[in-house]
Amino acid sequence: MLHNLTISVIGPGAMGEAIVGGLLRQALVGADQLLVSHPREERRRELAARYGVQTSHDNVAAAHWGRVVIFAVKPQQLGRVLDPLRGTLRDDDLAISVIAGAKIYDFAHALEHPAVVRSMPNTPATIGEGMTVWTAAAEVSEQQRGWARTILGSLGHELYVDSENYLDMATAINGTGPAYVFLMMEAMIDAGVHLGLSRRISEELVLQTMLGSVRYAQQSSAHPAQLRNGVTSPGGTTSAALSELERGGMRTVLADAIWAAYRRSVELGKAR
Template sequence: MFNDRTISFIGGGVMGEAMIRGLVEQKLVAPDRVVVADPWQPRLDELGERHGVQVTRDNGEAAEAGQIVVLSIKPQSVGAVLPQIRGRLRGDDLLLSILAGTPIRILADGSAHAPVVRAMPNTPAQIGRGISVWTATPEVSGRQRDEARAILGALGREIFLDDERYLDMATALSGSGPGYVFLLMEALIDSGVHMGFPRRVSEELVVETLRGSVEFAAQSGKHAAELRNQVTSPGGTTAAALYHMEKGGLRTVVSRGIWAAYQRSIELGRVGDERGKGGAD
């Protein structure tokens, strides 16, 4: 799909590499049509050797080289990076950002570039099982939308929404979601060890229980409450456990935690706005 296009990545971290791996392994782009910019030379050497991509420490050089420029840096670095690529993108280039909590207005103003896609993937993208929520400015063409969809599709599933406010919600729910799942896994595994299981056995039981439950829920098409009721016999072991979890406020704690993540994403956008303005002046 990208035979005549060069894709540049500003930032060679975990998510950037996941996108590169997906694109190259699915043969959507040739390795020599991928450019990666990162300040850490050992990381660049690693990426170049592992994936056969071009590398540079110059963000502006990478931006000029690509028709599609992917921002895969830390949100805290946006104020320093945007001035480095400002004026380097051509009018028909696409800027695609996976920065958490960084609004499109910051990206467009800081880069002086209107065609912008903002996306929020999550960490299962590293194995091609992620899900990304994304939106685009009106200046993004139909071809560019297809390209954005293909890039994000290399990470797993993707959902387009035309209202940017959903991106902060997605950051809190699906973007940070794996962290919540890993915490639950940790608690379940530790509970198994507390009862007397060897940790290795407890880990296998928990991982397979979660994997099977999620796949069963996806295939069944039933509401989570209905599935829960199916395994909760009156007066049984599951009912006893769920009673204490509900009594302990599990739902409230989860809801408050996700709301805090949502508010933090919005706050990061405000902080980034100040940094973006400072960098662009």
């Protein structure tokens, strides 16, 4: 699918590097098909040494070089990055955004180029276990959609949606979601230490419990509520714990957090 396709990554931070690493790890491209553009020489040297890819400090040159140009800069930097690139992409080039809140229209307008894919990956992509939701402008060809699916699939799992409206919603779930999980991990580990466990033991118990629970849920056909009921004996320890979580409003607080992330994603899109 990506044979001889040249791919530029503008802004290779954690997510940009994850794409480079995923493509090479799965042997979807060779290192000579990848170019990363970053303003800091130290970062360019680091990526060249680690992956053997070509590097540049010039985003315009990078945009000219790649048939697929992936934008992985911070949302606040996007306007400054896009403005000099207006009109640089060729008709058959594809732009892919992995930037929270960045709308397809804004990309297409700023670049004067209609073939844009918008996506929202998450940080587990760095180990090939990410969840990426994406959509494409109507002008993106079937071949280009295939490129996008393969590139984003190198991060783990990918899910295409037919409406851009879902991207801000996805940002609040899969994009921001790892932070919710990490916070819960942190709280459980700290509670274990408070009970008297060593931090090493508490951390091992929590991480494997989280991992096992997710894998169990993936392999089960049961609803999460059924799985939870299966752990909960009347008058038992789990029942006592769940009563405290419900009394503390965990569901409401988590729902409010997800709505806050969604609203912020919408705000970031309107800010440009």
